[in-house]
Amino acid sequence: MLNSIRKLFRRTVASKRDEFQALFAQAPFGVVMVDPQIGVMFSVNGHFAKLMGTSEAHLRDVPWATVACSVSPSGETDAHGFTHPISAADARVHRLLRADDVQVFVEVSALATFPDRQGHAVCVLMVKDISEQVLAEEQLRVSEQRLRLLTDSARDVVWTMSPLGQATYVSPAVLQLRGITPSEAMAQTIDETLTPDSRDAVIRYFFEVATAVQQGVTPPQFRSELEYWRRDGSKFWTEVLAFPVMGANGALVEILGVTRDISQRRLYEDSLLEAREMAEKSNAAKTEFLAHISHEIRTPMTAILSLTELVLNTPLSESQQSLLNKSKSAGRLLLGIINDILDLSKLDNGKLELANAPFDVNDVLQQVSDLVSETCAIKGLRYDVEMAQDVCPYRIGDSQRLAQALLNLVGNAVKFTEQGHVRVWVRRLSDPGQAEQLRFEVQDTGIGLAPALRAKVFEGFVQGDNAQTRAHGGTGLGLSIxxxxxxxxxxxVGVTSQEGQGSTFWFTVQMPVGPSVPSAHLKSASAQTKEMPRQVQGVHILLVEDNLSMQGVLKQLLELAGARVDLAENGQVAIQMIDDVRYDLVLMDMQMPILGGLDATQIIRQKPAHQDLPIVALTARGFIEDRDRCAEAGMNDYLMKPFEYKDLIAVLQRNIPSWSVEA
Structure with missing residues (x-):
């Protein structure tokens, strides 16, 4: 019986040994049998031999310590290797030296320990190649060290924050930035870190991140200027850029951020803002000063020009008419200088608005010709105008500003030319049907320009320095405007010139082709003169003006046109008179004592009976905002001083109801 049991046991053991040998040879990892007492390998499988780059036979009876070194978690090696007894709990990372001197990293663990046939202990080791994993971990460690070195040496503060808003890392630059250590920064609350407004901005961002995570979408980045606290209680501005770091499962891992000191930039921006505000205040003061000067000059200028107009309509000798015409021309010249200064101020402040209406370029050319023809005749200059045949004269734009620009060039050419000619050319620069560019050229045979002056002639207040140039006068604003x-x-704009031989000034404008319009010069001047006075015959007008000279002049002009005129010296008196008398139109000065024209108009418009009463502003201020204020107050039209007789009649024609005019 006992012999039977022994035979069965031997067959079972032999069977298990055969199974083990098969597993040993076919295992997908290295298997090594080691004598744990002396650390010698007495059997290895093919996978381990391949890992070592040699044959199984070369590895038999080789001490384990000659091919392997244990690596501690800190990366240090253990020189003892497996020279000491091994238990089944052993599992270490080893560095193996292959036959070709290449190192590989393996994870070694004891699978089992059992006795051999002679009863000696045998340790079976499982050897897994983890070289790629170790290499990746090493690269990651180096990368982290490199990143930490960069963040530790960067001037900007690099930080990380947990999903709960707790700081997990702050770079050393925080000491320079805020006067606190990284550990102190990580221990601070958000209230100790940021000022209230900046704190609220960060809290709002965390809510946005939390909402995005809940919805399964990528949270947004954060970029903002935040105000931090320093240790000493002072505040400073920073630019903060933050990125949410997401895990593979879509969960928020952390928030990585960079904080940069921008206090110097903010100081610079604040100084720019302060300088801009000061410049705006300065411009406003300049505008107000110019408006005041404009009022003080235009009011008497209106009286001068209007009185001259009145006297010219009386019987005069030829000598008297000549003197009065010269006086009128001098007044217009002074008015032109005032307008130049005001226009320059408007252009400087960006307040010059351009009209956008259809017009005929021929009318602009004729308007300029009318203004310079007399001077050309007196000086004996030939004045020619030529428009290329391919130029369509019908355009859309601001005809008055176009005429002003052209008149500046033509006026200068006539002024600085003593003999010869002045020629005006109009050419087209772009293809038909597009928003075409027109080029206006003015050529003269005048004194020309020195090379040094040509480079700056279009700057403001620039004139030639020689006595001949100065003799012609002017402000030097025309070309700049x-x-x-x-x-x-x-x-x-541009110029070509040769000193002593003349100049060619040019400018271009972009104006689309417009519909055809009737020429403004088809109606004769005599016909206009006959019609204008009749248009206000019998009309009852209230003139509200505090200046006694202006009262007298305007009253005579209006009566010359056939109107009946009542006078009021301020807005308060005007309101009472309008309540008592039915007027066809009110001419209202804007600037008056007691009650000005704007306030008076607003009060008048509040009364239902006066909603449709035409009110025309009389003003010596020449700015766009003044016209806008008049419209907002309820005025129907706007007449700027000084004005000529025809301008006054024209504004009356536009605003007097047809039923108010006597047949």
Whole structure:
């Protein structure tokens, strides 16, 4: 019986040994049998031999310590290797030296320990190649060290924050930035870190991140300027950029951020803002000063020009008419200088608005010709105008500003030319059907320009330095205004000149082709003169004006046109008179004592009976905002001083109801 049991046991053991040998040979990892007492390998499988780059036979009876070194978690090696007894709990990372001197990293663990046939203990080791994993971990460690070195040496503060808003890392630059250590920064609350407004901005961002995570979408980045606290209680501005770091499962791992000190930039921006505000205040003061000067000059200028107009309509000798015409021309010249200064101020402040209406370029050319023809005749200059045949004269734009720019060039040419000619050419620069550019050229045979002056002739207040140039007078603003007008109309300016032989000034404007319009010069001047006075015959007008000279002059002009005129010296008196008398139209000065024209108009418009009463502003201020204020107050039209008789009649024609005029 006992012999039977022994035979069965031997067969079972032999069977298990055969199974083990098969597993040993076919295992997908290295298997090594080691004598744990002396650390010698007495059997290895093919996978381990391949890992070591040699044959199984070469590895038999080789001490384990000659091919392997244990690696501690800190990366240090253990020189003892497996020279000490091994238990089944052993599992270590080893560095193996292959036959070709290449190192590989393996994870070694004891699978089992059992006795051999002679009863000696045998340790079976499982050897897994983890070289790629170790290499990846090493690269990650180096990368982290490199990143930490960069963040530790960067001037910007690099930080990380947990999903709960707790700081997990702050770079050493925080000491320079805020005067606190990284550990102190990580221990601070958000209230100790940021000012209230900045704190609220960060809290809002965390809510956005939390909402995005809940919805399964990528949270947004954060970029903002935040105000931090320093240790000493002072505040400073930073630019903060933050990125949410997401895990593979879509969960928020952390928030990585960079904080940069921008306090110097903010100081610079604040100084720029302060300088801009000061410049705006300065411009406003300049505008107000110019408006005041404009009022003080235009009011008496209106009286001078209007009185001259009245006297010219009386019987005069030829000598008297000549003297009065010269006086009128001098007044217009002074008015032109005032307008130049005001226009320059408007252009500087960006307040010059351009009209956008259809017009005929021929009318502009004729208007300029009318203004310079007399001077050309007196000086004996030939004045020619030529428009290329391919130029369509019908355009859309601001005809008055176009005429102003052209008149500046033509006026200068006539002024600085003593003999010869002045020629005006109009050419087309772009293809038909597009928003075409027109080029206006003015050629003269005058004194020309020195090379040094040509480079700066379009700057403001620039004139020639020689006595001949100074003898012609002027403010030096005309060409500067011409340049800015051309640029505002989509073009530019330029000049070619030779000293002593004349100049050619040019400017371009961009104006689309428009519909045909009737020429403004089809109606004769005599016909206009006959019609204008009749248009206000019998009309009852209230003139509200505090200046006694203006009262007298305007009253005579209006009565010359056939109107009946009542006078009021301020807005308060005007309101009472309007309540008592039915007027066809009110001429209202804007600037008066007791009650000005704007306030008076607003009060008048509040009364239902006066909603449709035409009120025309009389003003010596020449700015766009004044016209806007008049419209907002309820005025129907706007007449700027000084004005000529025809301008006064024209504004009356536009605003007097047809039923108010006597047949």
């Amino acid at each position: 011409c340049k800015r007008l051309a640029q505002q109309m989509g073009g530019d």
